Amino acid sequence: MRGFLAAMYVGFQIESNWTNKLRWALYLLAYPLGSFLTIMILYGVFGKTSELLPFAFYGNIFYWILTMVFFDMAFSVHDDREHYQTLKYVFLSQTSYRVYLCGRAATRYLMALAAVSVNLCWILPVFKLPLHPHWGLLLAGIVFGYTLAAGLGMCMASLFLVAIKLDVDVVDALFGGMFVLSGALFPPTAFPRVVAVIAEFIPISGWIEYMRRAISGRILSEYLSNLNVSQLFGRAALGAVAVFIAGSLLVAWGSRQAQRKGYIDITTAY
Amino acid sequence: MKRLLRLYLKTLWARAYVRIFGQMREATWVVASIVGGFFTMMTYVYLYRTLNAGAEFGGIIVLGGLMLPFFLNVLWGVATQLYWEKEMGNLEIMLVSPASLSAFLVGLSIGGAIHTLLRSTAVLFFGLVVFRVHFVVAHIPQAFLVFIVTLVAMYGLGIVFSSLFLYHGRDAWRTADLVMEPINVFAGTYFPARFLGVGLLAVAALIPATLGLDALRQLLIPTFVDGILDWRWELLILVGLGALLAFVAQWALRSLEYKARRDARLTLRWQ
Secondary structure (H helix, E strand, O other), X not given: OHHHHHHHHHHHHHHHXXXXXXXXXXXXXXXXXXXXXXXXXXXXXHOOOOOHHHHHHHHHHHXXXXXXXXXXXXXXXXXXXXXXXXXXXXXXXOOOHHHHHHXXXXXXXXXXXXXXXXXXXXXXXXXXXXXXXXXXXXXXXXXXXXXXXXXXXXXXXXXXXXXXXXXXXXXXXHHHHHHHHOOOOOOHHHOOHHHHHHHHOOHHHHHHHHHHHHHXXXXXXXXXXXXXXXXXXXXXXXXXXXXXXXXXXXXXXXXHHHHHHOOOOOOOOO | OHHHHHHHHHHHHHHHHHHHHHOOOOHHHHHHHHHHHHHHHHHHHHHHHHOOOOOHHHHHHHHHHHHHHXXXXXXXXXXXXXXXXXXHOHHHHHHHOOOOHXXXXXXXXXXXXXXXXXXXXXHHHHHHHHHOOOOOXXXXXXXXXHHHHHHXXXXXXXXXXXXXXXXXXXXXXXXXXXXXXXXXXXXXXXOOHHHHOHHHHHHHOOOHHHHHHHHHHHHHOOOOOOOOOOHHHHHHHHHHHHHHHHHHHHHHHHHHHHHHHHOOOOOOOOO
């Protein structure tokens, strides 16, 4: 637990100590807006003719929270190894690398949640998004979200541990693919049948739809409308746990491989 | 004078070479950037299809997908480059050499534009084939001219920002991260810039990609009716913007380099 808290603290310092706290708070609040701008503008243009935009808006917000965590975790390997050259010290310490990554993920997740929560205070009334939250379901969803994001982040981190020349473009491409398939912006029913079926069983899809229902209290599209909240709960929980276990195993394997290959303290200047 | 010019061109080529060929050495980088661009394009094509928007939105998105890698290259490959060179310890080596920083940045821009062109063309190709988008081929020479002028202006903007990032540290990196998506949106990558409304459009027009993309859409998409100005006016504004940015870039680079030397920030890492 001490290692986890220390990792959270390190994460917080890396994220925030580049400026004073007031400016950092403003940065934190402004940061997600860029990602929601497109939807806001499209909402203004097509909003009157489509019921789809609350679906897209919520989906975009929840996907953004996940990306903040897994992008940061993937990049933290490269950053700690090449930029700050501190990865070797993390491996030398008593804390396992998995715990360190989970601590970093927790900080990022809390920051993303805080930024989204504050912004939702004005987004919800301005865009008249449906809001009938079920607080218990929402709280459970937040826990699943962390588990899912940390799991995905560990999968990405393991990839960066064993590959020293990977560019962030690789992470961008993976996120782009998941964004398309997850049904964050539009129901994957728009895809050809085979792709739509694959999309339905991606763990992120279930979690995002669960969170939409938990916050809006409504079914916002036909996508996964055949599942009730309990079934979505089960799917989101199962998906999150499965991804977390997979991520943990991959990080353990990646750490061993990186140590064996001498990748823990290597600097390539890429 | 001849010796200086020779040195300038040699520096320019040396940096451009790394960008053109060095970036091609890792297959994963090339594939990932093309796949990433394609996925972004796919997301918005399907979103518009779901919204039952007009057929012209396919072309709008494909052209946005063509320009997006250039914008990302300008931001992460040119604007933040001096910051990364400083962090890696290369900047001090570059500064003690007789080569000029501006030659280094121009080389970086030319090399970056060439290697990004290959990736952008691949994204465009997949967009055309997969989404069956049709363009007007009669205006290709005009579109090519607009495209080149837009790139010159965009990379000029990148060099202006690189001077700022030379002086600043991690805050510059954070700023780039913060402005990336809003600039992308204001440039009208995912929709016609006219959707922004007059107020935002006035600000967005300062980003070269906004007018460039709008002009390209007017020239290549037969049913595109949401243009801002006539494409000829947009081209003229882009030429002016390019010249202005080239001048500002030279001035900013000199001023910020002096300021960074004076404040001992050229070798300051991890700040």
